Amino acid sequence: xxxxxxxxxxxxxxxxxxxxxxxxxxxxxxxxxxxxxxxxxxxxxxxxxxxxxxxxxxxxxxxxxxxxxxxxxxxxxxxxxxxxxxxxxxxxxxxxxxxxxxxxxxxxxxxxxxxxxxxxxxxxxxxxxxxxxxxxxxxxxxxxxxxxxxxxxxxxxxxxxxxxxxxxxxxxxxxxxxxxxxxxxxxxxxxxxxxxxxxxxxxxxxxxxxxxxxxxxxxxxxxxxxxxxxx
Amino acid sequence: xxxxxxxxxxxxxxxxxxxxxxxxxxxxxxxxxxxxxxxxxxxxxxxxxxxxxxxxxxxxxxxxxxxxxxxxxxxxxxxxxxxxxxxxxxxxxxxxxxxxxxxxxxxxxxxxxxxxxxxxxxxxxxxxxxxxxxxxxxxxxxxxxxxxxxxxxxxxxxxxxxxxxxxxxxxxxxxxxxxxxxxxxxxxxxxxxxxxxxxxxxxxxxxxxxxxxxxxxxxxxxxxxxxxxxxxxxxxxxxxxxxxxxxxxxxxxxxxxxxxxxxxxxxxxxxxxxxxxxxxxxxxxxxxxxxxxxxxxxxxxxxxxxxxxxxxxx
Numbered sequence: 001x002x003x004x005x006x007x008x009x010x011x012x013x014x015x016x017x018x019x020x021x022x023x024x025x026x027x028x029x030x031x032x033x034x035x036x037x038x039x040x041x042x043x044x045x046x047x048x049x050x051x052x053x054x055x056x057x058x059x060x061x062x063x064x065x066x067x068x069x070x071x072x073x074x075x076x077x078x079x080x081x082x083x084x085x086x087x088x089x090x091x092x093x094x095x096x097x098x099x100x101x102x103x104x105x106x107x108x109x110x111x112x113x114x115x116x117x118x119x120x121x122x123x124x125x126x127x128x129x130x131x132x133x134x135x136x137x138x139x140x141x142x143x144x145x146x147x148x149x150x151x152x153x154x155x156x157x158x159x160x161x162x163x164x165x166x167x168x169x170x171x172x173x174x175x176x177x178x179x180x181x182x183x184x185x186x187x188x189x190x191x192x193x194x195x196x197x198x199x200x201x202x203x204x205x206x207x208x209x210x211x212x213x214x215x216x217x218x219x220x221x222x223x224x225x226x227x228x229x230x231x
Numbered sequence: 232x233x234x235x236x237x238x239x240x241x242x243x244x245x246x247x248x249x250x251x252x253x254x255x256x257x258x259x260x261x262x263x264x265x266x267x268x269x270x271x272x273x274x275x276x277x278x279x280x281x282x283x284x285x286x287x288x289x290x291x292x293x294x295x296x297x298x299x300x301x302x303x304x305x306x307x308x309x310x311x312x313x314x315x316x317x318x319x320x321x322x323x324x325x326x327x328x329x330x331x332x333x334x335x336x337x338x339x340x341x342x343x344x345x346x347x348x349x350x351x352x353x354x355x356x357x358x359x360x361x362x363x364x365x366x367x368x369x370x371x372x373x374x375x376x377x378x379x380x381x382x383x384x385x386x387x388x389x390x391x392x393x394x395x396x397x398x399x400x401x402x403x404x405x406x407x408x409x410x411x412x413x414x415x416x417x418x419x420x421x422x423x424x425x426x427x428x429x430x431x432x433x434x435x436x437x438x439x440x441x442x443x444x445x446x447x448x449x450x451x452x453x454x455x456x457x458x459x460x461x462x463x464x465x466x467x468x469x470x471x472x473x474x475x476x477x478x479x480x481x482x483x484x485x486x487x488x489x490x491x492x493x494x495x496x497x498x499x500x501x502x503x504x505x506x507x508x509x510x511x512x513x514x515x516x517x518x519x520x521x522x523x524x525x526x527x528x529x530x531x532x533x534x535x536x537x538x539x540x541x542x543x544x545x
Contacts, residue, residue: 054438078444091299091434092489101490102431102443138435145443 288502291476308367317343398525474532
C-alpha cells in the first residue's frame with residue numbers, strides 16, 4: 001500500500017461570497033496519477049490551488065506531505081510539492097537561461113529543458129517563444145522544483161493546453177516518470193482521453209465531487225453526458 | 232551576474248567621472264573654484280544628488296518589481312507626494328520643533344511615504360497593476376493638493392514647500408543638513424539590494440513565487456517599506472522629483488536584462504547618474520536662471536514614459 005501524500009476532507013472554498021469548492025474529499029498516493037476533470041467553472045483550478053497552499057481561506061481538513069499547506073511556510077512547502085498554473089506569466093521578458101536561474105536547481109532546469117526539446121532556445125526571450133514553448137519553459141521550472149520526485153506532490157493545472165500532440169506526449173511521459181519515481185500527481189485536465197489513462201479520475205461539477213474512482217467506473221458515458229451535456 | 236560585472240564597473244566609472252565633472256561645474260564656468268565654493272556648496276550638492284538618485288533608481292526598480300509593472304515609479308504613484316505631505320504637515324504643526332530636531336523632517340517624510348504606500352496597497356488590493364497605478368496617480372494628485380493647501384495656509388512654510396514640490400531643494404544642501412538623509416538613502420539602497428531573489432520570482436506571478444518558496448506577503452511588505460524609506464530620504468535632499476525611478480530601472484533592464492541581482496545595482500548607479508546629470512545641466516546651462524533637477528528629469532522622463540507605455544502590451 002503506497003503512502004498517501006495528499007488528502008483532503010470536506011475541503012471547501014468560498015470566493016467573493018460564492019461557494020467554489022464544496023466539501024471535496026480526496027486522496028492521492030505516491031506513484032499515483034489522479035486526473036481532475038469537469039466543465040469550465042467546476043472548481044478544478046480552485047481545488048489545485050487549495051492543495052498547493054495558495055488559498056489559506058479554504059476550510060476543511062487538508063494534508064500535503066504530512067503537513068497542512070495552509071499553515072506551512074513557503075520555504076518548507078517548496079520541498080514537498082511543485083505546482084504549475086494554468087496560465088503561467090512573467091512580468092519581465094526573461095531569456096530561457098535567465099528563467100532557469102529562478103529554479104531551485106539550474107542543473108535540474110537544464111535537464112527538463114532538454115527533455116522538453118527546448119535546449120536550442122536557451123538564449124531566446126520568452127516573448128520570442130511560441131505559446132507552447134513558453135508553456136514548456138514554465139513546466140521545466142515546475143518539474144525542476146520537484147527535484148527528486150520521491151515522496152513529493154506534483155500539482156499541474158492543464159499542463160498540455162497549447163501543446164501539440166508530440167509535446168503533449170512528452171509532458172505525459174514526464175508526469176508518468178514523476179509518479180514512477182514516487183511522486184503523487186494531481187492533474188486538472190479537459191482531455192478526457194488522457195484522463196482515462198490515469199489511475200483514478202475525480203469529476204467535479206459546480207464545486208462538488210460527483211464521481212471518483214478508476215476511469216472505467218468514474219467516467220462513464222452517462223456521467224460525461226450529464227456533466228458536459230455531450231454524447 | 233558574472234557577465235554583468237563589467238557593465239556595473241563601467242557604470243560606476245562613468246558615474247565617478249560625472250561626479251568629478253559636476254564638482255568642476257560652477258556658476259562662473261568650468262573649474263574647481265575656491266575651497267569654500269567646492270567643499271561648502273558643490274560637494275554637498277553632488278553628494279546629495281548621488282545619494283538621492285541611487286535611492287530613487289533602486290526604489291523605482293523595487294516598486295516596479297513589487298507591482299510587476301514597468302510604469303511604476305514612487306514619483307508617480309504618490310509615495311513622493313505622501314513624503315512631501317508628511318513634511319508639510321510637520322512644518323505646519325510644529326515649525327520650531329522641526330528646525331530644532333534634525334531627524335524630524337526625514338521621519339515625517341518616512342511617515343508620509345509609508346502612509347501613502349499603505350493607502351495605495353489597500354485601495355489597490357485585488358486589482359490589476361494598471362488600476363493600482365491609476366490609483367497611485369490619483370493619490371499623487373491628492374497629496375500634491377494637500378501640500379499646496381498647507382503652503383497657502385502657512386506662509387512661513389510656503390517657500391520651502393513650493394520649492395520642494397518643484398524638486399528644487401538640491402541647491403540648499405549643506406553637509407550639516409544632508410548627512411542624515413544621505414545615510415538614509417545609502418541604508419535604503421543596501422537593503423533594497425537584498426530583495427533581488429524575491430522580486431525575480433514575483434515576476435512569475437504570486438502563485439508561482441509562493442510555490443517556488445517565496446513569502447510573497449513579506450516580499451511585498453518589505454518592498455513597500457523600503458521604497459518608502461528610499462523615497463523619504465531622497466525627498467529630503469531633492470524635493471519631489473519624478474521619472475528617475477521610472478527611467479533608471481528601464482535603462483538597466485535594457486543593458487543587463489531583467490534579473491534583479493544585476494539590474495538593481497545598475498538601476499541605482501543609473502539613477503544617481505541621471506539625477507546628477509539633470510541637476511548639473513539645470514544649474515550650468517543657464518547659470519542666471521537655473522532649472523530644478525525635477526524639471527530637467529521631467530523634460531527627459533515624460534517622453535520616455537509615453538514611449539514605455541506605448542510599448543507595453545496589456
